[in-house]
Each structure stands twice: as structure tokens, then as C-alpha cells.
Amino acid sequence: MRKIKRREFIRNGAVAGMALPMAPMILKQSVVKPLVIASANGNRFKNGGNVTAVQKAFTMMTGGSDVLDAVIAGVNIVELDPLDDSVGYGGLPNADGVVQLDSSCMHGPKKRAGAVGALEGVRTPSLVAKAVMENTDHHLIVGKGAQDFARNMGFKIEDDLNTENSRKQWLEWKRRTDPGHYLDPKKRAEAGKRAALEMLAEGLIREENLHGTINCDGINSRGEICGVTTTSGLAWKIPGRLGDSPILGAGLYVDGAVGAAGSTGRGEANLFNLCSFVIVEEMRRGAHPKDAGMEVLTRIKNNTIEKRLLNSRGLPNFGISFYILNAKGEYAGVTMYEGGSFALCNENGPQTLKSEPLLQGKPSD
Numbered sequence: 001m002r003k004i005k006r007r008e009f010i011r012n013g014a015v016a017g018m019a020l021p022m023a024p025m026i027l028k029q030s031v032v033k034p035l036v037i038a039s040a041n042g043n044r045f046k047n048g049g050n051v052t053a054v055q056k057a058f059t060m061m062t063g064g065s066d067v068l069d070a071v072i073a074g075v076n077i078v079e080l081d082p083l084d085d086s087v088g089y090g091g092l093p094n095a096d097g098v099v100q101l102d103s104s105c106m107h108g109p110k111k112r113a114g115a116v117g118a119l120e121g122v123r124t125p126s127l128v129a130k131a132v133m134e135n136t137d138h139h140l141i142v143g144k145g146a147q148d149f150a151r152n153m154g155f156k157i158e159d160d161l162n163t164e165n166s167r168k169q170w171l172e173w174k175r176r177t178d179p180g181h182y183l184d185p186k187k188r189a190e191a192g193k194r195a196a197l198e199m200l201a202e203g204l205i206r207e208e209n210l211h212g213t214i215n216c217d218g219i220n221s222r223g224e225i226c227g228v229t230t231t232s233g234l235a236w237k238i239p240g241r242l243g244d245s246p247i248l249g250a251g252l253y254v255d256g257a258v259g260a261a262g263s264t265g266r267g268e269a270n271l272f273n274l275c276s277f278v279i280v281e282e283m284r285r286g287a288h289p290k291d292a293g294m295e296v297l298t299r300i301k302n303n304t305i306e307k308r309l310l311n312s313r314g315l316p317n318f319g320i321s322f323y324i325l326n327a328k329g330e331y332a333g334v335t336m337y338e339g340g341s342f343a344l345c346n347e348n349g350p351q352t353l354k355s356e357p358l359l360q361g362k363p364s365d
């Protein structure tokens with residue numbers, strides 16, 4: 001008699017009632033409603049096409065594509081769209097005017113991950129992160145090594161990923177911070193921050209784009225969870241600065257049995273607290289996505305004590321947001337201050353929903 005493989009055994013439901021070591025996986029297959037969650041730009045940009053990132057990811061996922069392929073195809077729309085100056089092509093460059101991109105991805109069922117940091121010349125760092133995951137023994141490749149790796153994998157390397165807009169914004173920043181070449185380092189850092197805040201106040205750039213990013217996570221009807229985060233990082237950063245996005249446990253964390261969390265906003269605050277990892281661990285202990293998110297926002301608030309990072313109320317003077325789903329298909333968008341939103345696509349189509357804030361008012365209050 002042909003031996004029945006375990007997978008067939010599960011699929012056919014051959015022997016009801018027999019104890020199976022991984023039985024919960026079967027339950028997931030029938031009960032989870034598929035959904036895709038992302039930062040708000042996941043339901044804003046279309047790169048000249050008809051669909052947003054969450055729509056694309058949801059359609060591919062429910063059409064049978066691998067969940068990671070689906071969420072990456074979604075964020076590729078935003079990476080390639082020059083109108084989003086926080087991600088991929090057209091992302092705001094570093095202090096030297098060079099666009100350096102970061103990305104990470106995690107595959108829940110395969111328990112694999114890949115990431116790149118400070119990558120220059122490739123419009124879609126998320127695909128290079130996936131290539132790291134698929135083709136190497138490593139989880140993170142940065143700088144010139146990341147670009148050499150991408151070239152060797154067949155990615156097109158471009159000299160310059162600036163657009164007319166990102167170059168214009170950089171020139172404006174440079175004009176304000178470096179009128180007679182360099183000030184002393186402290187004054188230069190202060191001038192850089194002041195110029196960025198002035199440009200925010202004048203509406204030249206949006207608050208969320210100073211640390212802008214896209215995170216996108218999906219769960220399909222079989223309960224398979226994957227996620228991706230991709231960014232041009234902090235606008236006008238010191239060249240080589242990595243934020244949270246390429247760091248597993250910070251800008252993204254996925255445990256296929258528990259859930260996924262990803263972030264946008266001030267990467268340094270997230271790196272210090274490894275929030276995506278903490279969120280997933282909180283959910284492992286039974287917390288709802290919203291409560292897990294509130295826990296890390298509170299932790300960030302309590303760990304922010306440097307005066308330069310506090311507003312007049314003694315609260316963090318920056319924004320940070322998390323996008324969270326668990327293996328049951330429950331989800332939450334949470335954010336430090338009121339007014340934030342997140343993107344979602346489920347059987348009701350693409351939506352932009354209000355994020356749950358920890359604090360009232362604005363970071364600058």
C-alpha cells in the first residue's frame with residue numbers, strides 16, 4: 001500500500017480525531033479572512049495605474065500568489081512612483097544628495113528573511129531584500145556590497161534615483177544649512193533640523209515623509225503571513241545612516257504562527273526599542289494587535305527622555321506608527337499622535353482607516 005504523506009493526510013481529513021502535532025495549522029486554513037494592511041501611502045499612490053499597493057497585494061494574494069510576492073508587488077507600486085518622495089525612486093536623498101534605500105522582508109511559512117541597507121541605484125530595494133532572502137545565507141547586506149549583490153543578481157543599477165522634486169527639496173535644504181560651506185558639526189546638525197522643521201511648516205514636505213516609509217503585511221486564507229518594509233529613510237540623513245526599516249525586529253517582524261508588525265516614522269525610536277519584535281511577542285502572549293501596539297508606543301514614550309526629542313509638554317516631538325495583524329486576521333493601525341491613518345484591503349476593498357493614537361495633539365505642541 002502507498003504510504004500517505006502527512007500533507008495529503010491533512011488535506012483529505014483522512015482520520016478524524018487523531019492527534020496531529022501541527023493541527024492548529026489546519027484550523028487556520030478555514031477560518032482566516034485574508035487581508036492586507038499597510039501604511040497610509042499603501043492606499044494613496046498608483047504610479048499612473050489603477051490600483052494601490054494594498055489592492056494589488058490583496059488581489060494577487062487571493063488569486064493564489066505567494067503572500068510575500070503579493071505584498072512586494074504592492075509596495076513596488078509605491079517604490080516606483082516618483083510622487084511618493086519617501087520610498088524608492090524619487091525618495092528624498094541623504095545629506096550628500098544621494099538616494100540611499102533600505103528594505104526588509106520576512107516570509108512567515110518559510111521562516112526566512114532578507115534585507116538591504118543604504119542601497120544606491122536600484123528603484124525597488126524590496127526585490128533586492130527578497131533576493132538576499134532567496135539567494136544567500138545572510139539576512140542583511142548594506143552599502144556598496146548591497147549594490148554589487150544587486151548587480152550580480154541582474155538588477156538594473158542607475159547612477160541617480162533623484163527626481164526633479166527630490167533634487168529641488170535637497171537643494172533647498174542645502175541652501176538653508178550650508179550657506180558658506182560647513183558650519184561646525186553641532187551648529188550644522190542644529191541648522192539641518194531647523195531647516196527641516198521650517199520646510200515642514202512651510203508645507204514643502206510632509207511630516208510623514210521626513211521619516212517616510214511603506215510597510216505592508218498580508219495574511220491569506222490559509223493563515224500564511226508575510227511582510228515587507230521599504231524606505232528612502234530619514235530625509236537628508238548622514239550618508240550610510242540606517243533606520244529601522246532594514247532591521248528585523250524593528251521596521252518589520254513576522255512570526256508565521258503569531259502575526260506581523262511593521263513601522264513608519266522615527267526609525268531611531270524604533271531601533272532603540274525593537275518594537276515590531278516586541279509587538280509580535282506581546283501577541284504571542286495573547287494581546288490583541290491594538291494593545292500590543294499601545295504597549296510599544298508607551299515604551300517609546302517612556303524611553304524618550306532627551307530634551308532635544310521632547311516637545312513643550314515633555315512628550316516625544318516625533319511621529320511613529322505601527323501596522324499590525326495577527327494569525328486570526330485581527331489587525332490594528334496605531335500611532336503616537338492623533339491624526340494618523342493606515343491602509344487596509346479585505347473583502348470590502350481598499351480602505352484608508354484612522355489609526356488609534358496613544359497621545360492627543362501634535363508632536364510639535
Ligand code: GLY
Nearest residue numbers: 233234243265267
Ligand atoms: N522609519 C524609516 C526611517 O527612520 O528610516
